[in-house]
Amino acid sequence: MKAPSPARAVAVRVLERVASDQAFADLALDVELTRRVLSDRDVALATELVYGTLRWQRYLDWVLAPHARRKLDALDARPLAALRMTAYQLVFLDRVPAFAAVNDAVSLAHGRKTTGAPEFVNAVLRSFARRGTREREPAPPADPVDALAVRCSFPTWLAARWIGRYGHDEAEALMRAMNERPPVTLRANTLKRDRDALADRLRIEEQIGSRPTSYAPEGLVAEHGGRPDAWRAFIEGHFAVQDEA
Template sequence: MTDNISTRELSLQMLIEINEKGQFSHIVLKGVLDKYQYLPKKERAFITRLTDGTMEHLIELDHIIDLFSKTKTKKMKPLIRNLMRMSVYQIKYMDSVPDAAVCNEAVKLAKKHKFGQLSGFVNGVLRNIARNINDIKYPDVKKEFNKYLSVRYSMPEWIVRKFIKDYGNEKTQEILAAFQSGNSISIRVNTAKCTPSELKDILCDEGVCVEEIEGLDYAFVISGFDYLNSLESFRNGLFYVQDVSSMMVAEYAKPEHGDHVIDVCAAPGGKSTHIAELLNGSGFVEARDLTDYKVSLIEENIKRHGLSNMGAVCMDATVFNEASVEKADILICDLPCSGLGVLGRKKDIRYKMTEQSLDGLAELQKEILDTVHTYVRKGKKLIYSTCTMNPAENEENVRWFINRYPEFELETSKQMFPKEIGNDGFFIAVLKRNGR
């Protein structure tokens, strides 16, 4: 450790923030990693894996603990609960960490936080789990298929049921396995500043491993670097980190020279900057979002990418704007959604969402589409997209929209599943407004 900073202590504090105080894991993790950037790469990697991994396997870890502990995880003190979870994760998934070290460090942390009276319990349960880790009993796959998938892939059972209802048993297991298969980092070249071949050379000079993506000559998968801000190429805005599935929005939009584009829910601006770059300095992209903070994120990306044909505006997509009527050649509606497609990256979303929240989001999407559809010029198009796999938010909303507004016709749509195109599940529909 460096400067007496305990990586396990940092992970424990983050897990408490996420699981007990409702904070979002990606925000908490980024905040800690930014604060402790001076730590060696190996230690930051340990913090990331331990925190992310514990979140990813939370239901499974609770299942294992409950098999060996008379006090079930739900009844434990919050600090002990999260300490046990991260310790069992190390025992089961981090072979490089000796089980004895895991148990000893857990006892030290319990004592440090004034739970010395529970140190014997922590030590005893963890050592028992370590001895039996290869013989853990899971729900019977034939008798309790839904529960088995829930525990095996740490997915709330109601989401498992929903996926099975929408996509069947086999596809559901494929989706859940894809979420746990790890995520690559894909980037999009800022063609306003450099060519793909130039960026590839620059990244290689920075010691980054670069892999080309078939069919997208402006995108790469990168690995082998320390952290993004350590790369001068990133700080200079030569590329944007974006999942390949998200890049498909601009691919489907196919902007033409001089197009005026409105993106009604644009933050942080990945899709908008992509389209602005494809316009090659022509036209204009008006990127809107609800709050000053979100607009500041867009403005930061506009500046970093050096885009002169793009601007950011604070505007509520649910409030009609008369000045926008028939102004857009392309209207981007990448709307707030349940995020069922990004559960592989944002591990904690699955534990925070409810069935009721899905219904509310589908209604919000309809409200926004109701409000903004007239912004599309006749003969031009609306791109509707979400980062979810939920027919109510995707295909059913498209059918509802076409029935309600028959001047629009569906040109094409696609539901992308995790690892099919990029890491994430994603939905895109292209709707053309008829007339002249």
């Protein structure tokens, strides 16, 4: 079997550590990325898989459960991480071929205690991949608050609090906005160069496009993440990673 992509291998390892060791995702991801030499593209994918899977974990467990003959929480952390990560790709990432994602999940799914984990992961994901987007969602919970919470991948208690405070529609909009993929926003160090010059440098040196921020006059939004701390312009102090807010 072909070796899994390094991005998926890193993501599964980080998700496994978060689940089994209660590791902080950002620190665990940084450790794994420093252990390997990955392209910017693979760094960006690994980062997306880790944070996307964690943001949507409750929703992913909900849509995966009907395809599994055993409870998902009975699995070891590693095969469960492979399941969730791959479901995230199939649901939320358009440009990821399903067969490649599933094959990598099977390769990465060996658990320490769960016997037959790769076969189980393969069966669940192939069943899941055959379903269309709408068909993947099972019947929602009877409680409307619980139904909204699981669809937005938030704890029910928090959904209930926000519905009580803001109303159903605003609470839903808030939860969905908080689970959107955050942009990589850079603040140019204008003591060294303005943001237009920084944008040109990133395009030439790192092959990374960018666009000006909407409000901050010194800000740029990078087209993809990678590892900004590894870019020469960052090392030389020409920008900081900082939200526009």
